[in-house]
Every structure is written in structure tokens, then in C-alpha cells.
Amino acid sequence: MAAEKSSIKIITLIAADGSVFEVEPNIVKEMKTVQSYIDELDQNTVSIPLPNVFGNDLAMIIEYCKKHASEEETKEAKEEFDFEFVKRMKSDDKLRLLQAASYLNMESFLQFMAKAIAAEIENQSVEFVRDYFQIESDFTPEEEAELRKENEWAFK
Amino acid sequence: MSQHSNRTDLLPDELIVEILTLLTVKSILRLKCVSKSWNALISNPKFVKFHLQRSTRNKQLLLTLIASSSYVHCGVVTFPIRSLLENISTTLCYEPMNYTNDCSRVIGSCNGLLCLLGFSNTIGPSSIWIQFWNPATGILSEKFKSINHPRHYRYERLRCTFGYDNLSHTYKVVAVTSMEVKVFSLSDNIWKHLESLPVFPIDYDFVLNACFANDGVYLNNAVNWLAFKNNTERIHYLNGVHVEKLVVISMDLGTETYRQLLLPKGFDKMTAVVAPIISVLMDCLCFSYHLMGTHLVIWKMTEFGNEQSWTQFIRIRFQDLQVEEEFGDSIYHRLFLIPLFLSENGDTLILASNIEEQAIIYHLRDNRVRRTKVTNDVMWLISKDYVESLVPISGT
Numbered sequence: 001m002a003a004e005k006s007s008i009k010i011i012t013l014i015a016a017d018g019s020v021f022e023v024e025p026n027i028v029k030e031m032k033t034v035q036s037y038i039d040e041l042d043q044n045t046v047s048i049p050l051p052n053v054f055g056n057d058l059a060m061i062i063e064y065c066k067k068h069a070s071e072e073e074t075k076e077a078k079e080e081f082d083f084e085f086v087k088r089m090k091s092d093d094k095l096r097l098l099q100a101a102s103y104l105n106m107e108s109f110l111q112f113m114a115k116a117i118a119a120e121i122e123n124q125s126v127e128f129v130r131d132y133f134q135i136e137s138d139f140t141p142e143e144e145a146e147l148r149k150e151n152e153w154a155f156k
Numbered sequence: 157m158s159q160h161s162n163r164t165d166l167l168p169d170e171l172i173v174e175i176l177t178l179l180t181v182k183s184i185l186r187l188k189c190v191s192k193s194w195n196a197l198i199s200n201p202k203f204v205k206f207h208l209q210r211s212t213r214n215k216q217l218l219l220t221l222i223a224s225s226s227y228v229h230c231g232v233v234t235f236p237i238r239s240l241l242e243n244i245s246t247t248l249c250y251e252p253m254n255y256t257n258d259c260s261r262v263i264g265s266c267n268g269l270l271c272l273l274g275f276s277n278t279i280g281p282s283s284i285w286i287q288f289w290n291p292a293t294g295i296l297s298e299k300f301k302s303i304n305h306p307r308h309y310r311y312e313r314l315r316c317t318f319g320y321d322n323l324s325h326t327y328k329v330v331a332v333t334s335m336e337v338k339v340f341s342l343s344d345n346i347w348k349h350l351e352s353l354p355v356f357p358i359d360y361d362f363v364l365n366a367c368f369a370n371d372g373v374y375l376n377n378a379v380n381w382l383a384f385k386n387n388t389e390r391i392h393y394l395n396g397v398h399v400e401k402l403v404v405i406s407m408d409l410g411t412e413t414y415r416q417l418l419l420p421k422g423f424d425k426m427t428a429v430v431a432p433i434i435s436v437l438m439d440c441l442c443f444s445y446h447l448m449g450t451h452l453v454i455w456k457m458t459e460f461g462n463e464q465s466w467t468q469f470i471r472i473r474f475q476d477l478q479v480e481e482e483f484g485d486s487i488y489h490r491l492f493l494i495p496l497f498l499s500e501n502g503d504t505l506i507l508a509s510n511i512e513e514q515a516i517i518y519h520l521r522d523n524r525v526r527r528t529k530v531t532n533d534v535m536w537l538i539s540k541d542y543v544e545s546l547v548p549i550s551g552t
Binding site: 095098099102110111114115117118121122123124125126129130133135136137138139144147148151153154155 | 167182
């Protein structure tokens with residue numbers, strides 16, 4: 001069984017918009033959703049549809065996985081990559097990638113995205129965070145005033 | 157690109173929790189005001205628990221600051237250990253504590269809650285009380301009256317230890333005097349009498365700044381003190397003490413019963429040790445002492461309660477720590493070292509000394525030693541481990 005699995009050479013991932021990505025098996029190990037799919041199959045080539053992930057996002061995730069799966073890269077180089085990776089993203093991108101990470105069941109990538117988002121909203125105002133997550137307040141002005149008063153300490 | 161980014165309708169609670177549990181308590185409390193569903197999510201006890209689990213990874217020290225001229229505690233401040241190790245000259249900002257007029261001090265820190273002990277300085281019977289405080293959420297409990305204490309006992313002589321009992325899921329305070337043992341439980345706010353300790357914890361009242369040194373350490377659902385097997389023995393700093401005369405007395409917070417744990421056998425047996433102390437490092441009970449005026453030795457009980465699991469894991473020359481043990485003839489000015497923190501990789505040890513104003517940072521791998529550079533007056537000896545949490549005071 002193990003020998004057959006290792007004979008898989010190329011995995012094809014098909015994103016929601018139909019774009020196709022060919023990747024090596026070691027790249028998808030972190031994607032537990034994909035890996036368990038592969039484990040159940042007994043084929044040399046696999047093609048996996050991912051209807052919840054768009055092409056742009058999948059491209060970024062694969063780029064991240066490639067960098068982190070590489071044994072040649074130093075820890076510092078990976079950290080540098082992570083820094084740049086987050087820097088070029090908008091808040092929209094981070095939230096979408098977080099959801100993609102959740103769908104693909106990628107533990108460490110999910111943590112990475114959650115941290116990046118947390119860093120952006122730490123110490124920010126309630127209004128900023130509502131805007132960030134596009135949340136409409138459902139409090140009445142009185143309710144909100146009372147809640148702010150209750151947590152007055154946190155607004156200092 | 158943006159046509160499919162209809163975001164928050166899609167962002168499930170579990171992902172919001174993943175993000176929010178990474179924030180500081182202050183930010184989290186503020187974000188209760190975002191929406192009703194966020195408020196409900198953050199108020200959920202499961203969220204509080206998950207946040208605590210994560211926060212535990214970010215270890216902090218709770219430092220007590222004193223007014224430079226007197227020994228009045230003027231405030232406490234929490235400080236990430238990370239920043240301490242960076243070793244930059246730091247002046248700690250703190251909010252003066254509103255309780256200082258009552259002569260309080262922090263006796264314990266557990267899951268983000270602090271237990272304060274205070275006594276009124278008025279004429280008449282000395283009134284002692286305890287109070288609970290979560291500095292991250294800013295919530296302070298009422299004062300709970302403690303033991304009626306004879307006037308001639310200073311409040312320092314009352315040993316109090318704070319911990320969480322996993323059996324009854326409640327926070328407890330154990331108070332020990334030479335006359336009685338009492339336990340306070342936060343579930344019913346009642347003091348309960350217990351059987352006296354079979355052996356009495358040793359005292360360091362006569363060593364400068366070391367009077368809190370054996371107040372009891374909380375670990376594994378138990379409060380532990382260092383004691384003499386034979387109650388009539390007294391610690392004698394100059395001559396030291398033989399390890400086989402000492403024992404750890406351990407009180408289980410769940411069953412509220414005592415047991416005695418033997419200290420490591422066979423090593424340094426012939427030599428008397430000085431300033432023996434127990435502490436908790438990396439979630440292990442540790443036993444440390446000065447050996448022959450030349451070394452600091454630390455043993456750890458790898459598996460709590462298993463007397464066979466004592467392992468000597470640190471032995472440092474005083475020379476490498478750049479400390480001197482001899483300080484004239486006065487016993488009072490003798491050196492006393494308390495381990496405060498050991499890094500997860502076991503490489504960095506932080507020690508408090510009773511005769512230095514800064515803490516000692518020692519790197520085991522290359523024998524490098526430094527001093528902290530905190531410009532405030534810090535009572536390093538009574539520093540506590542601290543983690544930030546949302547735990548409420550009634551907290552289970």
C-alpha cells in the first residue's frame with residue numbers, strides 16, 4: 001500500500017474557477033483534506049477538484065507550501081518569505097486564505113493567517129474591526145453604550 | 157477577484173475564535189462591542205478556556221515594585237519574559253495599585269488571577285483579608301476577611317498559597333500559621349479549618365529579604381512547602397543543613413490531605429547545604445540549594461510525586477554567576493538565590509538574589525551571565541509566573 005502511494009508522481013488540483021495546478025506529492029502533505037483524498041485512492045495520477053478555493057488563492061497557498069516544504073531553505077529565509085508574503089496581501093486576501101486553510105485543513109497555514117489577521121486588529125478600534133470584517137453592528141445605541149461602559153477599562 | 161469576497165457571512169465562529177484568542181485581553185474585551193454574536197462568543201466560558209490555553213504559551217512575570225526609600229509595595233506590573241531576555245534597559249510602566257493603602261501584597265498567581273493579602277493598619281485587632289484580582293480584565297473582588305491574627309504575629313508570618321483545584325473546579329487559598337491551617341474556596345467564599353500540618357515549613361525570616369521564601373508553591377493540584385522531618389529542628393544558615401533532615405510537605409487541594417515527599421538521596425549526602433528552597437521550573441517541582449559555598453545546585457522532580465524521579469540538572473559555580481557568598485559576619489546579609497524561570501529549551505535561567513537589585517540571567521550553554529536592566533526597584537524574590545486571561549473571579 002505504502003509503495004503504491006509513493007508511486008504517485010503528480011497531483012492535479014482544480015480550483016473553483018477551473019484553473020489547474022500540477023504539484024508534487026510533498027507539497028500537498030500539509031493540505032490534510034487533499035492528502036486524505038489521495039490516501040484513499042490507488043492511482044498513479046490524481047486529479048482533485050477544490051470547489052471552495054479560487055485559483056488566485058490556491059496559487060498563493062502552493063507558493064507558501066513549496067517554500068516551507070523545501071529543505072534547502074534556511075529558517076531565516078522562510079521567515080523572511082512569510083513576512084513578505086503577508087505584506088503584499090490585503091485584508092480581504094487574508095480572510096479568504098484563512099477560510100481556504102480551514103477548508104483544506106492546513107493547521108500551520110491556518111495559524112499563520114490567523115496570526116497575521118490578529119496582528120492587524122490588535123489595539124484597533126471597534127469601528128476598524130467592524131469595517132475589517134464587514135460586520136454591521138446589531139446593537140441599539142443604548143445597548144452599545146452600556147457594553148462600552150461595562151468594559152470601560154478596555155477603552156482606556 | 158473581489159466578487160467572491162463576501163466575507164464575514166462566510167467566516168464561521170471557529171475561525172473568528174482562532175483569530176480573537178491570539179489577541180490581548182484588552183483588545184478582546186473591547187471587541188465585545190463589535191456585534192451581539194461577537195459579544196456572545198467572547199463571553200462563552202469555552203472561549204475563556206481556549207484563550208487561557210493559548211495565553212499560557214506567552215509566559216510573563218509578575219513583578220512587584222517598591223518605593224525606593226521605603227519597603228512599601230507601590231505597584232505590580234506584568235512583563236513578558238521575552239522582553240526581559242532581550243536585556244534592554246527598561247523602566248517599567250505601572251498603574252499605581254489602588255490597594256496599596258491597605259498594605260497588600262500579591263501572594264499568588266494562577267490562570268491570570270492574582271490573590272492579594274492585606275491587613276489594616278489601624279489600632280485594635282489586626283484584621284487580615286484576601287482579595288482576588290484579574291489585572292488583565294481589571295476586575296477586583298470584594299475583600300474576604302481572613303484569619304483573626306494575634307497582634308504579635310506580623311502578616312508575613314502567615315503563609316498563603318493560591319491555586320486551582322481541578323477536582324472541585326475552584327480556586328483555593330491555603331493559609332498556614334503555626335497554630336492552624338485554613339482553606340478558602342472561591343466557590344462558596346468560606347474559610348474551612350483543616351488538620352494541622354504534620355511538620356512545619358522552615359522559616360527564613362532572619363535572612364535579608366527572604367522572609368517569603370517558603371510561602372508554598374502550587375503545582376499539580378497541590379501546595380508544597382519545604383519542612384524539617386523533625387519539627388524541633390531549626391535552620392542554621394552558617395552550618396547549613398543535611399538534605400536527609402528535610403522533606404517536602406504536600407497538600408492536595410482536591411482531597412485536602414497531606415503527604416510527605418522525600419528529597420533526592422545519595423548525593424551531597426555528607427555535606428550540609430545552605431539556603432535550600434523549592435520552586436517550580438518548567439512545570440516541575442525543583443529543589444535547589446547552595447553547596448559548600450561554591451555552587452548552586454538544582455534538582456527537579458521529573459514526575460511529580462515520584463521520589464525516584466529526582467534528577468540533578470543544574471550545577472553552577474558561584475563564580476560563573478558572579479555572586480559572592482561571603483558578606484561579613486552577619487547572617488542577615490547572607491546570599492539567598494531563588495530560581496524564577498527556566499526557558500523551555502532549558503538554556504536560560506533567571507535567578508533572584510536577595511542582595512542584588514537586579515535579577516540574574518544565566519545561559520547554561522556557554523556560562524554567559526548578565527543582569528537585568530530594570531530601572532525601577534523590583535522585589536525580584538517575590539516575582540510570580542503570570543499569564544494573561546479572561547478568567548472571571550468566580551472562575552471555574
